[in-house]
Amino acid sequence: MNGILPDPVLSVRNLRIGVGRRNEILHDVSFDILPGETYGLVGESGSGKSITGLSVMGLLKRPLEVIGGSVLFRGQDVLKLGSRARRRLRGDRMAMVFQEPMTALNPLATIGRQIAEMFVVHRGMGWADARRKAVEALESVRVPSPEERARSYPHQLSGGMRQRVMIAIALACRPDLLIADEPTTALDVTVQAGVLELIAELCKAEGTAVLLVSHDLGVIANMCRRVGVMDRGRLVEEQDTRALFANPMHPYTRGLLAARPRLGSRTLSGRGRLTELDQVVASEDRARDTPTMTTPRGFQAEATA
Amino acid sequence: MKPPLLEIRDLNVHFPLPRRSLFGPKRTLRAVQGVNLTLNEGECLSIVGESGCGKSTTALAVMGLQEPTSGEILFQGRPLTGPSAPARKERARIAQMVFQDPYASLNPRQTIGRMLSSQLVLHAIARGTEASHRVADMLTRVGLTPDHADRYPHEFSGGQRQRIGIARALMLDPKILVLDEPVSALDVSIQAQIINLLMDLQETLGLSYIMISHDLSVVEHVSDHVAVMYFGRVVEDGDWHSIFSSPTHPYTRRLIGSVPDPDAILTGARALPDAASVPGAARFSPDISRRPDPDEQPEASELVPIGQGHRVRLAQ
Numbered sequence: 001m002n003g004i005l006p007d008p009v010l011s012v013r014n015l016r017i018g019v020g021r022r023n024e025i026l027h028d029v030s031f032d033i034l035p036g037e038t039y040g041l042v043g044e045s046g047s048g049k050s051i052t053g054l055s056v057m058g059l060l061k062r063p064l065e066v067i068g069g070s071v072l073f074r075g076q077d078v079l080k081l082g083s084r085a086r087r088r089l090r091g092d093r094m095a096m097v098f099q100e101p102m103t104a105l106n107p108l109a110t111i112g113r114q115i116a117e118m119f120v121v122h123r124g125m126g127w128a129d130a131r132r133k134a135v136e137a138l139e140s141v142r143v144p145s146p147e148e149r150a151r152s153y154p155h156q157l158s159g160g161m162r163q164r165v166m167i168a169i170a171l172a173c174r175p176d177l178l179i180a181d182e183p184t185t186a187l188d189v190t191v192q193a194g195v196l197e198l199i200a201e202l203c204k205a206e207g208t209a210v211l212l213v214s215h216d217l218g219v220i221a222n223m224c225r226r227v228g229v230m231d232r233g234r235l236v237e238e239q240d241t242r243a244l245f246a247n248p249m250h251p252y253t254r255g256l257l258a259a260r261p262r263l264g265s266r267t268l269s270g271r272g273r274l275t276e277l278d279q280v281v282a283s284e285d286r287a288r289d290t291p292t293m294t295t296p297r298g299f300q301a302e303a304t305a
Numbered sequence: 306m307k308p309p310l311l312e313i314r315d316l317n318v319h320f321p322l323p324r325r326s327l328f329g330p331k332r333t334l335r336a337v338q339g340v341n342l343t344l345n346e347g348e349c350l351s352i353v354g355e356s357g358c359g360k361s362t363t364a365l366a367v368m369g370l371q372e373p374t375s376g377e378i379l380f381q382g383r384p385l386t387g388p389s390a391p392a393r394k395e396r397a398r399i400a401q402m403v404f405q406d407p408y409a410s411l412n413p414r415q416t417i418g419r420m421l422s423s424q425l426v427l428h429a430i431a432r433g434t435e436a437s438h439r440v441a442d443m444l445t446r447v448g449l450t451p452d453h454a455d456r457y458p459h460e461f462s463g464g465q466r467q468r469i470g471i472a473r474a475l476m477l478d479p480k481i482l483v484l485d486e487p488v489s490a491l492d493v494s495i496q497a498q499i500i501n502l503l504m505d506l507q508e509t510l511g512l513s514y515i516m517i518s519h520d521l522s523v524v525e526h527v528s529d530h531v532a533v534m535y536f537g538r539v540v541e542d543g544d545w546h547s548i549f550s551s552p553t554h555p556y557t558r559r560l561i562g563s564v565p566d567p568d569a570i571l572t573g574a575r576a577l578p579d580a581a582s583v584p585g586a587a588r589f590s591p592d593i594s595r596r597p598d599p600d601e602q603p604e605a606s607e608l609v610p611i612g613q614g615h616r617v618r619l620a621q
Binding site for chain 1: 355493494495497498500501504521523525527545546560561564565566567568
């Protein structure tokens with residue numbers, strides 16, 4: 001099977017993160033993301049999905065630190081790089097979209113300037129050229145009247161528009177890897193659909209790999225080709241999306257799938273109680289130090305179809 | 306005939322907007338425009354729509370936290386607004402609210418027990434040991450233990466905090482609970498627990514709910530009646546089954562269609578149920594292909610019945 005798979009863009013091996021050196025909160029997480037693949041990490045809050053994404057970017061804040069394992073990005077272990085080399089990588093080859101665009105954008109700079117900054121810092125362009133590129137970037141994320149919008153400040157835009165600006169900044173330098181941490185959690189359903197479609201389309205056109213972190217199984221199902229399920233700092237299961245929803249292997253995944261209210265599941269006879277996670281998963285199933293349950297990737301042909 | 310528990314009649318809430326120029330015309334934001342809703346005893350009425358559509362403003366008006374520009378809200382036939390409105394303390398025993406973010410709505414410097422019992426003291430219902438007995442009862446009822454009363458809000462998880470928020474709202478034995486996005490800040494695994502708790506409480510205590518939510522799968526599961534709001538107006542309302550089995554207004558269809566659904570992956574594209582048929586050559590109002598200007602005078606339209614208790618807004 002390995003013969004037909006390309007080398008992964010990102011390969012996380014036995015990653016361990018701790019609060020200080022002693023208290024380990026992320027245990028031996030390993031996964032690969034292939035070029036152009038959208039990989040989803042799903043789990044509850046506190047399961048470690050966000051810190052996994054942050055550690056790949058090198059944005060972990062003290063007292064959190066990586067205490068073991070490796071993060072291979074295009075074959076190179078980024079954990080061994082110095083902070084300057086990492087900074088060059090960040091925003092250029094790998095970029096991130098955060099959950100709350102209002103707090104992630106600089107409120108005192110126009111959005112045109114914030115996008116242009118990417119070209120100045122990473123491509124060494126002059127500001128005049130960079131601004132022209134910024135308008136193009138805004139156009140590519142389908143912000144209406146980009147010329148005018150480039151001069152506005154973040155507070156003048158709606159939530160969906162701000163998130164489009166974030167995506168424009170992240171994709172400005174055509175990175176190999178985009179990490180999207182709950183990109184649509186703060187948005188309305190109708191706006192969410194548009195933003196997700198935009199991410200999918202742009203990344204497909206450029207062949208960008210995406211690490212999508214979300215707690216929403218619906219979003220994951222719509223976007224991802226392969227999904228990792230995290231629980232209490234462990235990656236408990238990894239499968240192709242279809243296989244995961246059709247045939248969840250780990251009891252925790254089964255519980256997660258059973259616990260969500262589903263559209264169209266209510267019958268006329270009355271409202272039944274929802275299944276609670278604890279009824280499906282025994283706590284010893286969650287605590288045990290079991291290896292990640294995985295199935296091999298399906299054929300790539302299916303992925304592009 | 307007994308009047309319904311709560312009736313909202315032709316509710317309008319307008320906010321003044323700044324003039325565009327010194328001598329420019331006055332501008333108003335019509336946050337809620339002519340909303341009529343009825344809540345029957347023991348039922349759950351859900352208001353859905355995107356942010357800014359006026360669903361929260363409607364709820365705040367019910368709570369008495371937002372003075373309506375015009376229109377009235379009747380509780381068992383008695384007005385809740387205007388000159389003959391009940392005082393705040395009396396109102397507190399009619400309707401209570403459960404907020405979206407349980408942490409932001411709890412005082413971090415008060416123990417849970419103090420917070421819950423202070424309401425009883427204020428309303429002269431109980432004090433001393435009697436009050437702490439009632440607090441312990443309420444905590445057990447929402448799935449916590451009596452010794453949680455000595456703890457502070459930061460010592461609880463998100464799901465537990467929402468249980469405390471529900472306990473706080475229930476202390477005065479209100480008839481109506483207004484649930485403002487009660488589960489959207491919670492994890493999927495916790496959501497089911499809180500929804501189950503809300504449904505159990507509704508049955509045992511005979512509560513009536515007004516739920517504001519944008520999560521349609523939760524709405525479908527819990528509601529008896531659903532009203533869909535779009536830019537200040539109700540565009541479609543009906544019992545939950547007619548809304549979900551034959552969504553008719555284009556906005557309702559768009560809302561339901563944009564819920565990301567894992568099952569769609571397995572079964573291929575999910576088909577939206579068929580719309581109910583609409584009389585004549587009428588046009589839906591408002592036109593959702595363009596964003597309405599909130600300052601503009603809305604076009605004439607009315608809610609037209611298209612099925613058993615199912616109405617949709619059409620242009621006149």
